[in-house]
Amino acid sequence: MSRADRADIAKAEVEKANAEFYAAFEACDLDRMSAVWAGDAYAASVACVHLGWQLLRGRDEVLRSWALIMANTPYIQFVLTDVQVEISGKQAVLTCGENILTVDDSDGDGPLSGGSAVATNVFVRMDGEWRLLVHHSSPVLNQLEEPER
Amino acid sequence: MSRADRADIAKAEVEKANAEFYAAFEACDLDRMSAVWAGDAYAASVACVHLGWQLLRGRDEVLRSWALIMANTPYIQFVLTDVQVEISGKQAVLTCGENILTVDDSDGDGPLSGGSAVATNVFVRMDGEWRLLVHHSSPVLNQLEEPER
Numbered sequence: 001m002s003r004a005d006r007a008d009i010a011k012a013e014v015e016k017a018n019a020e021f022y023a024a025f026e027a028c029d030l031d032r033m034s035a036v037w038a039g040d041a042y043a044a045s046v047a048c049v050h051l052g053w054q055l056l057r058g059r060d061e062v063l064r065s066w067a068l069i070m071a072n073t074p075y076i077q078f079v080l081t082d083v084q085v086e087i088s089g090k091q092a093v094l095t096c097g098e099n100i101l102t103v104d105d106s107d108g109d110g111p112l113s114g115g116s117a118v119a120t121n122v123f124v125r126m127d128g129e130w131r132l133l134v135h136h137s138s139p140v141l142n143q144l145e146e147p148e149r
Numbered sequence: 150m151s152r153a154d155r156a157d158i159a160k161a162e163v164e165k166a167n168a169e170f171y172a173a174f175e176a177c178d179l180d181r182m183s184a185v186w187a188g189d190a191y192a193a194s195v196a197c198v199h200l201g202w203q204l205l206r207g208r209d210e211v212l213r214s215w216a217l218i219m220a221n222t223p224y225i226q227f228v229l230t231d232v233q234v235e236i237s238g239k240q241a242v243l244t245c246g247e248n249i250l251t252v253d254d255s256d257g258d259g260p261l262s263g264g265s266a267v268a269t270n271v272f273v274r275m276d277g278e279w280r281l282l283v284h285h286s287s288p289v290l291n292q293l294e295e296p297e298r
Contacts, residue, residue, distance in 0.1 A: 138287030
């Protein structure tokens with residue numbers, strides 16, 4: 001297998017791990033979310049920035065935050081755009097746009113609303129799998145103006 | 150030199166590269182900022198999310214955005230908190246809080262105002278130096294509530 005082939009396979013694996021992260025959130029499945037995140041030697045280095053939140057550190061605190069968010073999320077769906085991956089050894093950084101569809105009210109019967117965000121997701125390779133080390137999501141507040149040239 | 154010593158040195162180098170990034174911004178010095186960011190083989194993988202902005206990709210577009218921002222920043226100062234670095238081979242991810250002091254008006258004579266943000270900065274090792282590959286900064290909009298247990 002050529003080096004380029006191996007790089008393509010690694011990228012596909014990172015993208016799959018990333019897709020599983022969003023699928024776990026959409027399913028509001030804390031066990032699946034727990035399996036997505038890095039643990040063991042990386043547990044203390046785990047970090048997460050939810051949309052508009054402060055930085056949370058440590059696997060336990062991050063998973064507690066997901067439990068809280070999932071308990072308050074009747075419906076959420078992501079369409080990712082412009083996914084790009086850069087891998088170096090056992091660390092990979094993936095950046096993408098998040099197009100988010102949610103319902104606003106707590107019983108999940110309300111109208112759908114949408115929003116745009118961007119995410120940086122850093123993965124580490126452990127035990128033959130890519131696991132999430134850092135998730136940073138942020139709201140797009142300013143529509144970008146084309147810089148004057 | 151022990152492995153732990155080498156790891157400490159590498160972390161200090163990443164923190165120094167990170168400090169130079171913020172110093173270049175504070176000085177509004179585009180040449181220094183240009184030297185901070187990765188180039189060559191990484192130029193296309195460079196990505197930047199300014200506070201509340203969309204994702205920008207590619208070294209040229211990112212540096213154009215810095216020129217625009219610097220032209221519109223009469224004064225800015227950062228105090229970083231809670232800096233943590235995780236290095237794997239030639240890639241490093243640094244997360245931190247950004248406490249930002251700016252002036253609001255364009256001539257720089259106005260009152261100072263402050264804000265809180267969080268940043269994820271990914272560095273790559275090239276030509277013996279740590280260069281910035283991804284900068285993602287986001288505003289802290291919600292003060293975190295302690296999860297119910």
